[in-house]
Amino acid sequence: MYTIVSAIFLAENIKKIEIEAPRIAKKxxxxxxxxxxxxxxxxxxxLTIADADPEKGTITLIVQGMxxxxxxxxxxxxxxxxxxxxxxxGTPSHIENFGTAISIGGGVGTAIAYPTAVAxxxxxxxxxxxxxxxxxxxxxxxxxxxxxxxxxxxTTDDGSYGFHGFVTQKLQELxxxxxxxxxxxxxxxxxxxxAVAEVTRPYNIKTVVSLNPIMIDGTGMCGGCxxxxxxxxxxxxxxxxxFDAHLVDFKNLSDRNRVYLPEEKKSExxxxxxxxxxxxx
Amino acid sequence: MNEKTxxxxxxxxxxxxxxxxxxxxxxVTNFREVxxxxxxxxxxxxxxxxxxxxxxxxxxxxxVNIKIDQFIKMVAxxxxxxxxxxxxxxxxxxxxxxxxxxxxxxxxxxCVIGKKHEPVAIGxxxxxxADYERQTGHVEIPEVKPPTGKKIxxxxxxxxxxSCANDLVRLGHEIVVFEAxxxxxxxxxxxxxxFRLPKEIxxxxxxxxxxxxxxxxxxxxxxxxxTIDELIEEEGFNAVFIGVGAGLPWFMGIPxxxxxxxxxxxxxxxxxxxxxxxxxxxxxxxxxxxxNRNIAVFGGGNTAMDAVRTAKRLGAEHAYIIYRRxxxxxxxxxxxxxxxxxxxxxxxxxxNPIAFIGNDQQQLTGVRCLRMELGEPDDSGRRRxxxxxxxxxxxxxDMAVISIGNGSNPLxxxxxxxxxxxxxxxxVVDINTMATSKNMVYAGGDIxxxxxxxxxxxxxxxxxxxxxxxxxxxxxxxxxxx
Ligand SMILES: Cc1cc2nc3c(=O)[nH]c(=O)nc-3n(C[C@H](O)[C@H](O)[C@H](O)COP(=O)(O)OP(=O)(O)OC[C@H]3O[C@@H](n4cnc5c(N)ncnc54)[C@H](O)[C@@H]3O)c2cc1C
Ligand SMILES: Cc1cc2nc3c(=O)[nH]c(=O)nc-3n(C[C@H](O)[C@H](O)[C@H](O)COP(=O)(O)OP(=O)(O)OC[C@H]3O[C@@H](n4cnc5c(N)ncnc54)[C@H](O)[C@@H]3O)c2cc1C
Ligand code: SF4
Ligand code: SF4
Ligand code: FES
Numbered sequence: 146m147y148t149i150v151s152a153i154f155l156a157e158n159i160k161k162i163e164i165e166a167p168r169i170a171k172k173x174x175x176x177x178x179x180x181x182x183x184x185x186x187x188x189x190x191x192l193t194i195a196d197a198d199p200e201k202g203t204i205t206l207i208v209q210g211m212x213x214x215x216x217x218x219x220x221x222x223x224x225x226x227x228x229x230x231x232x233x234x235g236t237p238s239h240i241e242n243f244g245t246a247i248s249i250g251g252g253v254g255t256a257i258a259y260p261t262a263v264a265x266x267x268x269x270x271x272x273x274x275x276x277x278x279x280x281x282x283x284x285x286x287x288x289x290x291x292x293x294x295x296x297x298x299x300t301t302d303d304g305s306y307g308f309h310g311f312v313t314q315k316l317q318e319l320x321x322x323x324x325x326x327x328x329x330x331x332x333x334x335x336x337x338x339x340a341v342a343e344v345t346r347p348y349n350i351k352t353v354v355s356l357n358p359i360m361i362d363g364t365g366m367c368g369g370c371x372x373x374x375x376x377x378x379x380x381x382x383x384x385x386x387x388f389d390a391h392l393v394d395f396k397n398l399s400d401r402n403r404v405y406l407p408e409e410k411k412s413e414x415x416x417x418x419x420x421x422x423x424x425x426x
Numbered sequence: 427m428n429e430k431t432x433x434x435x436x437x438x439x440x441x442x443x444x445x446x447x448x449x450x451x452x453x454v455t456n457f458r459e460v461x462x463x464x465x466x467x468x469x470x471x472x473x474x475x476x477x478x479x480x481x482x483x484x485x486x487x488x489x490v491n492i493k494i495d496q497f498i499k500m501v502a503x504x505x506x507x508x509x510x511x512x513x514x515x516x517x518x519x520x521x522x523x524x525x526x527x528x529x530x531x532x533x534x535x536x537c538v539i540g541k542k543h544e545p546v547a548i549g550x551x552x553x554x555x556a557d558y559e560r561q562t563g564h565v566e567i568p569e570v571k572p573p574t575g576k577k578i579x580x581x582x583x584x585x586x587x588x589s590c591a592n593d594l595v596r597l598g599h600e601i602v603v604f605e606a607x608x609x610x611x612x613x614x615x616x617x618x619x620x621f622r623l624p625k626e627i628x629x630x631x632x633x634x635x636x637x638x639x640x641x642x643x644x645x646x647x648x649x650x651x652x653t654i655d656e657l658i659e660e661e662g663f664n665a666v667f668i669g670v671g672a673g674l675p676w677f678m679g680i681p682x683x684x685x686x687x688x689x690x691x692x693x694x695x696x697x698x699x700x701x702x703x704x705x706x707x708x709x710x711x712x713x714x715x716x717x718n719r720n721i722a723v724f725g726g727g728n729t730a731m732d733a734v735r736t737a738k739r740l741g742a743e744h745a746y747i748i749y750r751r752x753x754x755x756x757x758x759x760x761x762x763x764x765x766x767x768x769x770x771x772x773x774x775x776x777x778n779p780i781a782f783i784g785n786d787q788q789q790l791t792g793v794r795c796l797r798m799e800l801g802e803p804d805d806s807g808r809r810r811x812x813x814x815x816x817x818x819x820x821x822x823x824d825m826a827v828i829s830i831g832n833g834s835n836p837l838x839x840x841x842x843x844x845x846x847x848x849x850x851x852x853x854v855v856d857i858n859t860m861a862t863s864k865n866m867v868y869a870g871g872d873i874x875x876x877x878x879x880x881x882x883x884x885x886x887x888x889x890x891x892x893x894x895x896x897x898x899x900x901x902x903x904x905x906x907x908x
Contacts, residue, residue, distance in 0.1 A: 168651045182608055188701070188710035189608075213710055229608040231645035361701070361711070364606050364647055365835050366673040367693035373684050378677060383837070397684055400788035404686045405712045 146226040150203050155285045158210045159253055160219045161195075167202030169194070169232045175264035176238030176355070176387055179204070180363040182229035183217045190214045191360045191382070193257040194233060207256030207285065234363045235386050238264060243351070244327035246270040247319065249312050249341055251277045251333020255286050257355055258332040259293075266293045270328070274298065275315050277333070281306035313340045326350050331390065335399045342390035352390035356381050359402055373397045434477050442544040443472040450768040454738050457620045457704060460765055461525070464554040466506070473502035476546045479538055484548060487536035490885045492516045494533060494548055501551055510559035513552060518592045518888075519585060521560060521627050523881050524553025526618060526728075528759050532881070560630060567637050571598035576898045579604060579663040581648045581838075584612020586669030586871025586883035588635065593891035595638045599898070602663075604646040609700060612671055614880070616700035617692070619732050621739070622762070625699075649837035654845075654867060665866045665894045668845075668853060669887060672832040672872035678724065682782030683828070687714070687790030691723070691733040691829035698736055714825045717741035722793065722821065724748050724779060725829030726756035727877075731763065733827045734771050746821075748774045750798060750811050776800070776811060780818070782826060792822045832877050845869075852876055859893035860886055868894055 870886025
């Protein structure tokens with residue numbers, strides 16, 4: 146069992162959770178993730194390591210309640226524990242001083258991009274962050290992002306905060322301003338990552354995305370996480386999760402991610418039902 | 427009949443005793459074990475068939491040289507517990523090997539009476555004896571020698587790692603087993619299904635090791651969570667055994683393989699066995715909806731049989747095995763092929779898939795295949811399958827499971843470059859000691875041989891244990907005493 150040290154909501158449905166995991170805290174690098182299992186009957190779920198404190202032996206996860214497993218995790222409080230956590234998994238982000246680097250996060254993707262943005266800053270890059278959310282209440286890590294950025298932008302779909310529009314519009318604006326951009330990192334929903342790839346493609350700006358296929362073991366044993374990159378099969382959990390955005394087959398990724406949708410729905414409905422009964426009881 | 431008085435002629439007249447099994451129509455609706463095991467009467471009758479050869483060639487057919495003639499004699503005499511002890515001198519996992527060994531290619535292949543009659547059912551007897559010992563509560567926890575002060579890390583909890591741990595802990599060493607997954611047992615847990623190897627048996631073996639003092643750390647991926655160098659330099663381990671298996675599924679490299687609905691046997695079996703997806707939604711992990719759908723498994727090994735029979739149990743309308751060669755070349759155990767047929771699995775042999783076909787949601791809808799015929803023998807003497815021109819056809823499918831074998835996970839190689847590996851990424855060892863090119867690091871099982879068998883992995887774990895012990899303690903220090 147792994148103990149949760151602290152757990153606080155950053156926005157509705159998005160929780161920051163600090164868990165005891167000394168081995169992982171010591172080893173993890175930006176861009177790596179863990180697989181967790183909330184309970185004995187739980188699914189193995191991949192989550193990015195947002196931060197770590199090697200001295201204290203803890204790691205931080207930022208979790209958006211999407212379905213049964215993530216919502217169950219988000220109900221946990223400080224002092225609770227979860228069954229399993231394993232990592233750090235995946236290949237660390239490739240970090241160097243590119244020059245000017247833009248980190249783009251969509252929704253909870255902001256949290257996934259955060260550790261890499263920190264590493265980019267530490268490597269001497271001029272870091273620009275663009276963080277998109279549907280509306281003001283869903284903006285996460287605003288201050289943390291500002292602290293690592295030379296320039297920080299927030300976009301909201303409904304205009305309730307920051308720039309009114311999508312992250313890609315902000316990105317296009319920056320490109321159009323004629324300044325030199327050497328590197329773009331984009332993490333968020335698949336359509337967003339695909340759109341960013343299309344914006345940077347004509348300018349040949351090196352663009353990296355972090356892919357989120359369905360994973361089971363996370364160690365390269367099952368091949369369930371395979372993605373098509375440059376027309377080749379790659380296992381996202383070992384070869385990735387970061388890949389060259391201009392070579393990724395995004396349609397294949399979103400189609401493969403839909404296979405278990407009916408079952409996921411069933412699992413979530415059963416869970417919601419149980420929660421409601423518990424509330425009443 | 428009596429063991430003392432029976433003549434060889436009478437022995438040979440006894441037919442091979444059939445293994446009682448669940449009815450095929452019944453068992454395709456559940457995940458319980460197919461074989462029900464011999465009764466003591468059946469076991470003694472079968473044991474009487476052994477003519478107690480002066481030169482028991484069967485022993486050389488067993489990779490760990492179980493004293494087969496001796497244990498079978500004890501079964502015939504009704505001394506089942508004595509027989510169990512005898513087997514355990516050479517094989518620490520008899521309940522498992524009795525179930526999953528490819529006996530027809532090993533001990534039973536060379537049994538002399540197999541020349542004219544059916545060979546003695548050595549595997550069934552081994553299984554019976556081990557089950558009898560366990561079910562009557564007679565499994566004794568072996569004595570553990572006083573502590574030696576030496577610490578050994580075992581990486582991977584499959585049969586190779588477990589047997590290595592077993593031997594070393596008994597000699598008084600401190601043993602820590604590191605396992606990447608949340609559950610122990612390797613392929614025995616996540617690969618081989620419940621209906622062939624009840625997980626309870628594996629759990630009892632693990633409990634025995636725990637009682638002897640082996641400590642287990644799950645959720646540690648060596649190479650990522652900690653490296654071999656760190657284990658030795660920072661955590662003070664005196665030796666390391668690598669038993670990480672062959673866990674990197676191969677795909678066929680044909681068009682359409684990344685369609686939704688095409689998965690590896692490892693994925694399919696992991697979802698069902700390790701994550702208990704057959705119990706969805708009680709367990710959270712879903713498995714592809716097989717009910718009333720058409721499912722094909724590509725391959726002819728044990729893994730393929732396990733996958734196809736699992737699909738059948740999940741309610742598949744048609745469950746096919748698609749294999750390039752003919753049945754004679756199938757590497758699977760004969761019993762599994764036989765059981766699969768009884769359960770209604772359809773075998774499409776001499777058939778080569780050339781492309782998977784999908785709809786616009788990139789969801790699999792079928793596979794295009796070519797029929798093959800056996801041509802001239804190749805270098806290995808096997809007749810090579812060659813495509814029949816114009817024989818292409820489309821088979822409608824909802825799920826395709828690829829089961830053509832596994833390569834080696836490259837993690838250890840990447841993170842410990844001073845361990846020599848072959849072109850196929852298997853770890854290179856001295857086969858007498860299982861020592862790798864790195865000092866005090868040993869390896870065995872599928873990571874050395876490529877996908878092989880439980881018994882070979884177990885044997886390798888024991889060879890390494892002996893060598894590690896001798897290296898740590900000086901020349902054969904008490905290893906042969908038990
Ligand atoms: C390498 C990696 C890192 C990730 N890091 C984070 C993170 O830091 N924070 C976070 O909140 N989420 C992260 N995710 C996504 C997270 O794993 C999924 O949201 C989670 O698996 C959904 O599980 P569930 O049971 O709650 O929902 P389910 O009921 O299984 O699914 C709910 C919805 O999520 C989609 N979904 C299912 N599995 C995945 C998946 N693996 N990835 C994306 N969508 C999925 C489904 O299609 C469905 O629409 C990461 C994913 C990957 C692959
Ligand atoms: C479906 C299936 C059916 C089979 N049927 C039969 C059969 O009927 N008869 C037979 O004899 N053989 C059979 N086999 C083959 C047999 O199971 C293997 O040969 C045997 O299990 C190999 O043992 P091993 O200890 O080398 O590896 P494994 O059993 O593969 O165990 C390796 C363990 O190491 C762990 N690991 C991997 N990497 C790391 C790491 N970096 N750090 C920590 N842990 C790690 C893995 O998670 C795993 O638990 C079958 C195999 C499969 C897949
Ligand atoms: S371990 Fe396997 S090969 Fe050896 S006797 Fe038993 S069944 Fe035969
Ligand atoms: S070869 Fe066959 S008959 Fe002879 S001892 Fe072995 S099992 Fe018995
Ligand atoms: S999740 Fe199984 S191989 Fe990547």
